[in-house]
Amino acid sequence: MTEGQHLQIILRLGDDALVLGQRLSAWCGHGPILEEDIALSNTALDLIGQARNFYTLASSREDQGRDEDQLAFFRTDKEFQNHLLLEQPNGHFGDTIVRQFFFSAFALERYAFLSRQLVDAEVAGIAAKAVKELQYHWEHAAQWIVRLGDGTTESHEKVQASIDHLWSYTGEFFNADEVDAAGAEAGLLPDLEVMRKAWNASVEACLAQATLTRPEDGWMQRGGKQGIHSEHLSYMLAEMQVLPRTYPDATW
């Protein structure tokens, strides 16, 4: 693993957290029930906190004088390397929960590994905190999957459609590129094939409990990790980055 790849791994972890945190924060004030405004905001806050930790670490490593905000607000969509799933629009509550469910199952396993690895103690430190947060995110999403799947006919159909739609974005989690491979070889990142098995086991168990059907693995979307995104990310960043880019000399 080169230094550049090591840095890229840290940035990717930050990008995943920020993009999903930004998406989720849009629910604040618009949830189906007040308790969910609070829960989804909490999750968003955890994710934004994780992103800040990874960006601050990346900033100290890359030595280019870019702080967390420069990394968040002055990179283009091409430079963001989050998984495509996370930038998908919020849709309805079921879409948001399915997105959260798929990602949390993955991120929980990934953080568990990152917290145990001995290659990068600072990454392990961030992950050790995040793994506790992800445990809650996963439980929250999984419980909603069960309620929606085994709730009414309408909710069952809606959430099954969300699952079918977002399924093709889950393959990217396990589709190792050379950065993932180098990270895994160095012992910093988990083996994505091992992750795939763990993820399938968690997701399948929950879907079965929810009386929902696991889609067949067909064609999977890819490109986020290489900076080739869906149409949605550029709009999201345009909105998120507007103030720092309009007033580049200002501090807030």
Added chain:
Amino acid sequence: MSPVEMNLEARFDAYVAEEKKIEPKDWMPDAYRKTLIRQISQHAHSEIVGMLPEGNWISRAPSLKRKAILLAKVQDEAGHGLYLYSAAETLGVTRDQMLDDLHTGKAKYSSIFNYPTLTWADMGAVGWLVDGAAIMNQVPLCKCSYGPYARAMVRVCKEESFHQRQGFQVMLNLAQGTPEQKAMAQDALNRWWWPSLMMFGPNDADSPHSAQSMKWNIKRFSNDELRQRFVDMTVPQAELLGLTIPDPDLKWNEARGHYDFGDIQWEEFYNVIKGNGPCNKERLAARVKAHEDGAWVREAANAYAQKQKAKKADATTHAA
């Protein structure tokens, strides 16, 4: 009123006069119950409608730190809504009924949230002025005669006081920032000053519910007293920021020991209450939309809970 009720009411009045707390199961006059339901539910509605103008800037907060602080703050408002709906529920009204009243326009919420948040500086001004005015109104409620409301307000006030300080911090950063940032801060103060003064309600002479609420220890200070306190507190803070309060009549009155200030445009106040404010329609529409879009989710959760309950009952029957 029967002699028994007269006796109860006299005992209630004496109890309240001794600064004792009324609890949900205590006898209380119908009018007291109605007043509290109206006030606490309006307060709860204000918290959740109040999430919208600030929520408007979460996606565009200019730094990650500011984003996290703003999101946490708006989330706090949701928490305040929850405590307050729960406090109102102890008086025998359900959250669903209260939400229906909000959505049909029967219940009011604080008119201040019908103003738009146009720049990032509004996040500062809303925290500093709107939360500042809210605290002035709310701190006395921590001693309100109704126990659940008073206890909810203790927690609300602690968090609001933190919000006000963070709002002031946003203003301070802007006021000490670039010329554009300073202009942004001044513009926000210009737009939020008068609506903030209106938050204390009509002048005492025109305040219909005040006297009875004072007698019941729900209200402790008059609208004009609180408004004066707010002006006296805020003027030196504006000076510290180097910003100008948009009132040519504002000046220190040595004899009174207070600031004098200009006349409030009550016509605007009553128009915003009536629904003619810049954002009345959007705010209510956003709440209604969230509620309607979420109906299938709430139905699913209820259906699932029912199924689980039935399963449990079934298991118990079989076990027996």
